[in-house]
Amino acid sequence: MINTIIFDLGAVLIDWNPHYLYQTIFEDEAERHTFLNTVCTPAWNEEQDGGRSLQEATDLLLTQFPEHETAIRAFYGRWTEMLGGPIQGTVDIFSELKATGQLKFYALTNWSSETFPIAQAQYEFLNWFDGIVVSGEEKDRKPFASFYNTLLTRYGVEPAEALFIDDNLRNVKAAEALGIHSVHFTSPDALRTELIQHGLLPAAV
Numbered sequence: 001m002i003n004t005i006i007f008d009l010g011a012v013l014i015d016w017n018p019h020y021l022y023q024t025i026f027e028d029e030a031e032r033h034t035f036l037n038t039v040c041t042p043a044w045n046e047e048q049d050g051g052r053s054l055q056e057a058t059d060l061l062l063t064q065f066p067e068h069e070t071a072i073r074a075f076y077g078r079w080t081e082m083l084g085g086p087i088q089g090t091v092d093i094f095s096e097l098k099a100t101g102q103l104k105f106y107a108l109t110n111w112s113s114e115t116f117p118i119a120q121a122q123y124e125f126l127n128w129f130d131g132i133v134v135s136g137e138e139k140d141r142k143p144f145a146s147f148y149n150t151l152l153t154r155y156g157v158e159p160a161e162a163l164f165i166d167d168n169l170r171n172v173k174a175a176e177a178l179g180i181h182s183v184h185f186t187s188p189d190a191l192r193t194e195l196i197q198h199g200l201l202p203a204a205v
Contacts, residue, residue: 002181002198004157005097008142008166009109009126012185013091014119015084018075025071039065040075049110051139079115083122089188091125096201098128103200107132108151108164110141131155142166143174152178163198165191 010016018036026032039061048057054076061072097103107129109116113136120126133151135141140150152159159179166172167185175182183194195201 002161002163002200003102004104004106004162005200006106006108006151006157006162006164006175006180007094007129008164008168008171008185009107009111009119011087011167012165013087013094013125014123015087016082017084018082020084021074021078021081022071024081025074035068035071039068040072046110046141048112048114049135050141051113051136054112054114076115080118083119086123086125087188090185090191093188093192093195093201094125094128097195104130104155104157106130106151106155106157108142108148109133110135112136142168142171145174145178148175148178148180163200 007013018040019032022032022036023029026035044057044061048054058072058076062069065072094105098105105128107126109132111119111134113134116134116136126132131151131154133147133154135147138147138150140147142148151157152162160181162180164172164175164180164182165185166175166182169184172182172184181198183191185191192201196203
């Protein structure tokens with residue numbers, strides 16, 4: 001019996017993509033991809049998710065790649081331009097699940113503690129959760145088991161009674177290794193199908 005839903009946020013409920021910003025900085029698509037794959041990389045960004053300060057992260061890259069100063073400073077200086085808005089189909093599913101009154105809802109997110117408050121002020125549905133565990137605040141992150149266990153312990157969640165939803169297969173497999181039922185998010189429609197199969201939403205008429 002599943003009584004708890006644990007949502008990832010970015011790319012599941014919130015459309016966040018650095019390309020939204022950098023397509024305004026680099027006219028050449030190949031140059032943009034090269035920058036995001038070699039300078040402001042996903043691995044670099046994950047260190048901020050894990051608690052490194054934005055200032056330290058920016059200074060590090062400015063030392064390594066001084067020729068890209070403007071583009072590097074834009075990553076956090078213009079960070080809000082990476083937000084594409086809510087993924088409405090998933091927000092609608094969240095609303096439907098919440099309306100049943102039978103489930104608890106938590107968020108487990110890899111997110112900088114310095115930028116998360118911006119999103120929290122912008123998206124009302126982030127107030128629907130019974131609790132949110134932010135990696136930057138905990139100085140820990142997915143896919144490390146310790147981060148999942150922080151949520152499970154803090155809120156008294158039994159792994160076998162929870163369903164975890166994340167767009168990153170690496171994070172999904174880490175949750176499954178802890179005994180948490182998990183869904184690899186690819187689209188709101190596919191998520192709805194999975195939730196129907198779990199008996200958490202009614203089948204479409």
